[in-house]
Amino acid sequence: MSNNVEDATKKLTRLLLENPKSKVIFMVGAGISTSCGIPDFRSPKTGLYHNLSKLNLPYAEAVFDIDFFKETPKPFYMLAAELYPGKFKPSKFHLLMKLFQDKNRLQRIYTQNIDTLERESGVSHKYVIEAHGSFAENHCTECNKMYKRDVFENKLKEYEKNPKKENLARCKECNGLIKPNIVFFGEDLPSRFFENWDLDLEEMEKESSKEQLIVIVAGTSLTVYPFASLPIEVPKTHHRALINREIVGDFLKEPRKLDIIIKSHSDEAAQIIADELGWSKELDALMEKH
Ligand code: CNA
DSSP: OOHHHHHHHHHHHHHHHHSSSSSEEEEGGGGGGGGGGGSSSSSSTTSSSHHGGTTTSGGGGGBBBBHHHOOHHHHHHHHHHHHOTOOOOOHHHHHHHHHHTTTTTTEEEEEEOSSSHHHHOOOOOHHHHHHHEEEEEETTTOOOEEEEHHHHHHHHHHHHHHHOOOGGBTTTTTTBBEEEEEBBBOOOOOOHHHHHHHHHHHHTTTTTGTEEEEEEESSSOOOOGGGHHHHHHHSSSSSSEEEESSOHHHHHHHHHHHHEEEEOOOHHHHHHHHHHTTOOOHHHHHHOOO
């Protein structure tokens, strides 16, 4: 680990220690789950887009394109089988976020991930905004009839064993394809995303919240909008920290004086944060529990 990583992380923890009532808004992506065994999208060689190239997709994002899905559901079924919740344990970074909740230092977690590992780590639903939806509910892509989680799950298991058209999840009413409530390109984000962001933004716009709300962005390439615009909208009076293997998005295009850049593996940064805040024993205990 480079001194730069350690120094930058300590800059963040100093801020948290100097403002003992401050709370954190996390904005996270696939990078915080790679150590759980779930590939991210865009990392060269290991990313899901690279793996899906075997399937001859016209373009990688087609796997999340609703029209493509209706014609060719197989790539999404393969991806769903790989990512399906229940197979993975939370990472050190997820458990650090849970500790922020336990210490009453968590304002919100905005996640782009669909792996539900924030919930698995024990963070309460009220703090977690699954911006791109989840596998928890399903709906028909033709008539919008809602279906429970197990309807798609059972069919997915059958399809994994035997990838035949008859094993796709279909609507009882109209025979349309059923898909989990994961946000595909061109679909709206859940209203909870916008409602909570409006509230958090309103809080941040208060002069008194300057050092009381700190934003930590981690494990995301900040390429998918509108999520990628969240760090841009953070008032310039507030600190933003980026924990990522590479410098991305607004941190690269419009760097700010108050930004803290921690170019590192998210779990390594999580360990330093826990050590510096005096939370390492609790983090170890959580790691053992999971
Ligand atoms: P992305 O575009 O794949 O970017 C991931 C970013 O994380 C990259 O900048 C990597 O360099 C960085 N990174 C990878 N591993 C680490 C690590 N251990 N520590 C620090 N940084 C790391 O993924 P985004 O989340 O930005 O893209 C948004 C998509 C990805 C969302 O729509 C998700 O639904 C989708 N996705 C989710 C999952 C999941 O639920 N776990 C997995 C793959 C893709």
